[in-house]
Amino acid sequence: MQKGIRFIITGITFGIVMSKSEAVSWYRIQEMFHFRSFHMYGLIGSAVLTGIATVWLLKRYNIKDSHGIPITFKDKDKGWKRYLLGGSIFGLGWALTGACPGPIFVLLGEGFPVMLLVIAGALTGTYTYGVLRDRLPH
Amino acid sequence: MLAGGGFLVGFGSRYAGGCTSGHAITGLSELQWPSLIAVTGFFAGGLIMTHLFFPLFF
Numbered sequence: 482m483q484k485g486i487r488f489i490i491t492g493i494t495f496g497i498v499m500s501k502s503e504a505v506s507w508y509r510i511q512e513m514f515h516f517r518s519f520h521m522y523g524l525i526g527s528a529v530l531t532g533i534a535t536v537w538l539l540k541r542y543n544i545k546d547s548h549g550i551p552i553t554f555k556d557k558d559k560g561w562k563r564y565l566l567g568g569s570i571f572g573l574g575w576a577l578t579g580a581c582p583g584p585i586f587v588l589l590g591e592g593f594p595v596m597l598l599v600i601a602g603a604l605t606g607t608y609t610y611g612v613l614r615d616r617l618p619h
Numbered sequence: 620m621l622a623g624g625g626f627l628v629g630f631g632s633r634y635a636g637g638c639t640s641g642h643a644i645t646g647l648s649e650l651q652w653p654s655l656i657a658v659t660g661f662f663a664g665g666l667i668m669t670h671l672f673f674p675l676f677f
Contacts, residue, residue: 531653573631
């Protein structure tokens with residue numbers, strides 16, 4: 482239980498940030514794809530800048546996790562097909578539902594039971610990927 | 620329509636090996652090329668849905 486609490490606290494914090502920053506808003510995401518507002522660009526941009534600084538500090542000072550194990554970063558697999566094709570499919574769904582995998586749960590928590598449909602669809606999608614995996618270009 | 624969108628999100632994030640958090644935020648933070656390609660894909664897909672498909676649906 483002691484172990485699990487860290488994850489729960491981090492998850493709750495992430496959910497609150499997503500919700501308060503309006504990253505879970507279908508309208509904010511539409512605004513972004515219409516280039517009508519700086520909101521989402523500023524949000525993602527500042528998150529990436531904070532991330533770059535954090536990753537740099539973690540590497541620079543060889544920071545260890547709470548078990549004393551060094552934090553390492555694994556390079557993503559090489560190639561481009563899966564990233565471009567999978568990414569584009571993801572983008573279609575992102576614009577349509579206004580939610581990526583994190584926000585679908587945040588929105589459910591905000592009191593939109595209709596998100597259960599999106600979650601069911603997403604689970605079907607991940608399952609289908611598993612079935613088709615060997616036949617897709619990666 | 621929502622279930623279909625969810626399907627695309629689920630399928631796409633598994634295929635691309637990450638979502639907005641995994642590629643756009645953490646992947647770019649680690650300065651990984653594959654993540655930049657994936658983010659380009661996210662954006663391309665989003666623009667196609669918004670500007671090509673939405674006018675057909677609604």
